[in-house]
Structures are given as structure tokens and as C-alpha cells.
Amino acid sequence: MTALADLKEGDRRLTHRAAHWTSPLARNVLPAVEAAAERTKLWWATAAVMAAAGGYRExxxxxxxxxxxxxxxLLSNAVCKQLIERRRPPKHLIPHDDVDERPDSSSFPSGHTAAAVGFTTAVAATSPAWGAACTVGAAAVAAQRVHSGAHYPSDVAAGAAIGLASAWLVRRAPGLWVRRVL
Incomplete structure (x- = not known):
């Protein structure tokens, strides 16, 4: 087998295993995580609480x-999903009803995970305590995307990489731009 074939097979196995996770946590918490993560509501609400409850640093x-x-x-949804077409995990891997509510867009990368990791990483760089608290939500979003059958684990990993790169760019770009101009 080639490395790509091994990756695809590993993705399918992990997706099947995650989708069959039937613990009370998966049944009760992950649907709430999905609802909170839609349209980035979770991260907008977190930012509002941080701004209202904290000081300058928050x-x-x-x-x-x-x-x-x-x-x-922007990078995950408007760029990558337009360049890379990947089908969502097949329905036969997903044993629950969430499979019927998946988006029609490309599976690669996970935009929800990219947004969650980008937000969390950028927050952690300035406010480690809030960053640690956000990590729980970001990890739950990533797990939910695979559990629901919306993404393969490699889609989630790519989304996380985009989120990390976005946080790095947001942190570094102003300084790099100023140095170039001056």
C-alpha cells in the first residue's frame, strides 16, 4: 500500500470508530457543541464575555x-474548499442520524476546526488562562466534526493547521508590515 492509501484507510477507520462512540458524553454534549459552534456563535460569545469581564489584556x-x-x-472556506474537492465520509460509516444533516461543501478542510483553533491559539498568546479555557471548546468542536460524520480526521487536522497558521499570522503580520515600511 502507498502512504496515501494508508492515510485514507486510517481516516476511514478513525471516522468509523469516532462515529460509533455512544457514551453519554457523545450523545448529550456533542450535539450542544455543534449548535454552539454553528456560525462561530461559541467564539463570538466567548469574545464578548472576555471583553466585558476582563481588562485591556482580555x-x-x-x-x-x-x-x-x-x-x-477565509482560508479554509473561501480558499481551500474551493481548490480541493473531497466528499464527506460515506453514510455507511456513520450509524446515527447526524449523517443526514451534513453540509454539501467539500469536506477538506474543517472550517469549524480552523475557526476554533485560530480563535483559541490567538487568545492563548495574549491571555493563557482564557486560552486554556477555550482549548476545551476547540477540542470538543474537532471531536464533534468527526463524530457527526461531517469530516474525516485528516480534514480536522488540516483545519487545525490552518487555525494555527492564522493565529500566527494575526500575531506576526502587523510587526512584519511595520518593519517593511520603516
């Missing part, structure tokens, strides 16, 4: 998080 972290989230969504 407001700065919230703004950086939203900027990284927006860049991650």
Missing part, C-alpha cells in the same frame, strides 16, 4: 481571537 485577546478566527474561516 479585550486585546478577544480581538486577536476574532481576527484569527476570521482569517481561518
Amino acid at each position: 479585550r486585546k485577546a478577544a480581538i486577536a481571537g476574532l481576527a484569527a478566527m476570521g482569517l481561518a474561516e
